[in-house]
Amino acid sequence: MAYKYVLRGNTYTFQDLKAVLAKASPQRSGDALAGIAAEDTKERIAAQYCLSEIPLKTFLEDLVIPYENDEVTRLIIDSHDPKAFQSISGLTVGEFRDYLLSYQANGDTLKNLSPGLTPEMLAAVSKIMRNQDLIAVAQKIEVVTKFRNTVGKKGHFSVRLQPNNPSDDPKGIAASIIDGLMYGCGDAVIGINPATDNPQEVSKLLKQLDDFRQQYEIPTQNCILSHVTTTLEIIEKAPVDLIFQSIGGTEKTNSSFGIDLKLLQEAYDAGKELNRGTVGKQMMYFETGQGSSLSADAHHGVDQQTCEARAYAVARKFDPFLVNTVVGFIGPEYLYDGKQIIRAALEDHFCGKLLGLPMGCDVCYTNHAEADQDDMDSLLTLLGVAGCNYIMGVPGADDIMLNYQSTSFHDAMYLRKVLNKRPAPEFEEWLLKMGIFDEQGYRKEIKDQLLKLK
Structure with a gap:
């Protein structure tokens, strides 16, 4: 499935979900070496805006590596807890970021939410967060x-x-x-x-x-x-x-x-x-x-x-x-x-x-x-x-x-x-x-x- 975003009159097209994720990533040499990074800052920002509007439930349907081709994908999907996911199932990636930074999302609620999250959801939301956002949310969580x-x-x-x-x-x-x-x-x-x-x-x-x-x-x-x-x-x-x-x-x-x-x-x-x-x-x-x-x-x-x-x-x-x-x-x-x-x-x-x-x-x-x-x-x-x-x-x-x-x-x-x-x-x-x-x-x-x- 292709994704599009219009930024200041320019239309940016991303061929699939993994392309949106790759081009929304903050700059790093490995993605450039792989040929999947954003071409410039404008494309990166367009991809981040596009990513922010994607519903979280999309990550359970549009898989970055096909289920039949990869046992890690099968593990992620088969172990996903729909009940734990229910409270955030209607959110987009951007809304999920806002929720994580809210006072409502404390250590206990995030612990209960964890089985309903997939790695791709978290990778996605991290790409539209500042460093201080990543710190502010992570410090709420105690894993003993x-x-x-x-x-x-x-x-x-x-x-x-x-x-x-x-x-x-x-x-x-x-x-x-x-x-x-x-x-x-x-x-x-x-x-x-x-x-x-x-x-x-x-x-x-x-x-x-x-x-x-x-x-x-x-x-x-x-x-x-x-x-x-x-x-x-x-x-x-x-x-x-x-x-x-x-x-x-x-x-x-x-x-x-x-x-x-x-x-x-x-x-x-x-x-x-x-x-x-x-x-x-x-x-x-x-x-x-x-x-x-x-x-x-x-x-x-x-x-x-x-x-x-x-x-x-x-x-x-x-x-x-x-x-x-x-x-x-x-x-x-x-x-x-x-x-x-x-x-x-x-x-x-x-x-x-x-x-x-x-x-x-x-x-x-x-x-x-x-x-x-x-x-x-x-x-x-x-x-x-x-x-x-x-x-x-x-x-x-x-x-x-x-x-x-x-x-x-x-x-x-x-x-x-x-x-x-x-x-x-x-x-x-x-x-x-x-x-x-x-x-x-x-x-x-x-x-x-x-x-x-x-």
Whole structure:
């Protein structure tokens, strides 16, 4: 179905709904690379006006990827809750934006609405929202998850301690973990990207982390970010806490990752059987990123932000403990500069939270992007205000294995202090017990603690 909009005497024609979505997107290099972006600002504004007048129910009928061609589309449509959608079913995209920004739309109403929303509806409304709109709506929503501690409560802010090492050296990893713990990081997860996906090496890393956790009774969870098939191979022999997998928003994207919904279901069921959580049982950890579908030639002409939102439907099916948009990691071919990275992160966080997901963000960029640490400071602060559940904690903000720039342990301390946020409750109790933090959330003298943790 074609869509038309007349702007200042000029008629703009968009061949279908996915064309309206693509051309309404704020400027980003990935959509330009795919040849689907607006030709200029006038066409982008016309597409945004056109999009604002499209009824929300259209997104249940005019599918951006055909139902019969894509299992993610089938998941989105088959899991849609018409009862939850009923209260907004008569709204257009523009009216939906107004509703989201209203006082009537509070955390409870948005939580109840979530099962009735599709990723495409949220991608659409995000395209006609300013950055402050995305922040204002996302901060209303509290998504709480539990495994060995509780992540996502309002007033709290967590950190994935990321002690990556290019050779998986046990001493190097241990040093990074101790450093991070001294800054109150690691309550979201202590998660390592392994240098190799070899099952034996992954098992060794898991044992190292689990021995350390048990020795000091740390109320957190561990994860080696190996491929889900590797995790399934060792799951009955190694101390697996969280099960990790990168996911995308189309069946073809997931196929490029070597996964499908059936395999994720197998991993979910296997993880449930372990029953390793103490305060809860959510144990899936997913990572996503705008541009993954384009880089895999698996986007079907759909813009990269809508593809990203569709990945959240995959995540939602498996009730995850953590979801992380690794926003600037893929590179400037997809998000060219700091402005595009900041915008994409706020969109991702907004869409994920409204779909009921525990959203974190890797506030990051590659060294060949037109971005720097000042851009990341701005994004970090904006996400903190928006109610992001967690960020990464990387020694010196420089991941020496993955070769990209992220956020440091000090960055997490900064955000907690300026926004008066605290670590996960159970983890904060441990920090106090160990004498690492005081009651005001400040670090105590750590010399004795370093000796204790050697």
